[in-house]
Amino acid sequence: MIRPIKADDMADMVRAxxxxxxxxxxxxxIDAESVRLFVLEEAEVVGLVAYEAYLPYxxxxxxxxxxxxxxxxxxxxxxxxxxxxxxxxxxxAAYGLSTTIPDWLLRLGFKxxxxxxxxxxxxxxxxxxxxxxxxxxxxxxxx
Numbered sequence: 854m855i856r857p858i859k860a861d862d863m864a865d866m867v868r869a870x871x872x873x874x875x876x877x878x879x880x881x882x883i884d885a886e887s888v889r890l891f892v893l894e895e896a897e898v899v900g901l902v903a904y905e906a907y908l909p910y911x912x913x914x915x916x917x918x919x920x921x922x923x924x925x926x927x928x929x930x931x932x933x934x935x936x937x938x939x940x941x942x943x944x945x946a947a948y949g950l951s952t953t954i955p956d957w958l959l960r961l962g963f964k965x966x967x968x969x970x971x972x973x974x975x976x977x978x979x980x981x982x983x984x985x986x987x988x989x990x991x992x993x994x995x996x
Contacts (some may be wrong), residue, residue, distance in 0.1 A: 854894050855934050860884035869915075876917045882979030885914065889913075891938070893931055895922070902931040904947065904996040907974040911939040913949035914980055932961065939966055947996070948969040948972075950980060950989040963992040 858865040860883075869890060873880050882888065887907065893900030900918040904911040913935065918927050948971060952957060954955050959965065968991050975981055 855891050855931065856894065858890045858892050860886075860888070860890070864893060865890075867896070868892070871920060872898070872917050873915055875919070878915055878917055879980065879984035881984035885979070887978075888914075891931070891935060891937070893918070893922075893927060898909050900927055900931050902935045905933055905975075905978050905980070906942075906944075907927050907972070907977065909943070909945040910972050910974050910975060911942075911944040911947045912978050912980060913947050914978075914985075916954070919985060928957075929961075936994065936996075945996060947994050949992045949994075950985045951992065952986060954988045955990045955992070956994045961994075963994045966991050966993050 858869065860866060865885065869883065869892065870880050873883065887905045888903050889906060890901065892898045899922045901915055903915040904913050916928060916931055936947055949958065971991060972985045
């Protein structure tokens, strides 16, 4: 089951931070008001995906699964969920940065762009203020 979590839900935030830190993903800004977090539960929290809302754009972040749950299609399930959520909320495009899954994103219909082509409002995100390394590749999927 995929369900939303809120930054003020301490137990879920502890689990979310542990998942992120366990995969060496940034936690900076994860509790910002603009961030929408979703967890995948299979008797326990095993995955997380989020986006930051900068209408009309969503900035994807924090797609992560516990290592024992990888390779079972759960990452695709989380990505499809968050893209549908963003589209249903009226966003026109979803942007993402990645050092670990660029080939996967390309196979799933994302287009690689240069960092200079990111919409200006996305630079309000901690991801683009240094939480995500400058070496991360940039992707977009239009709805």
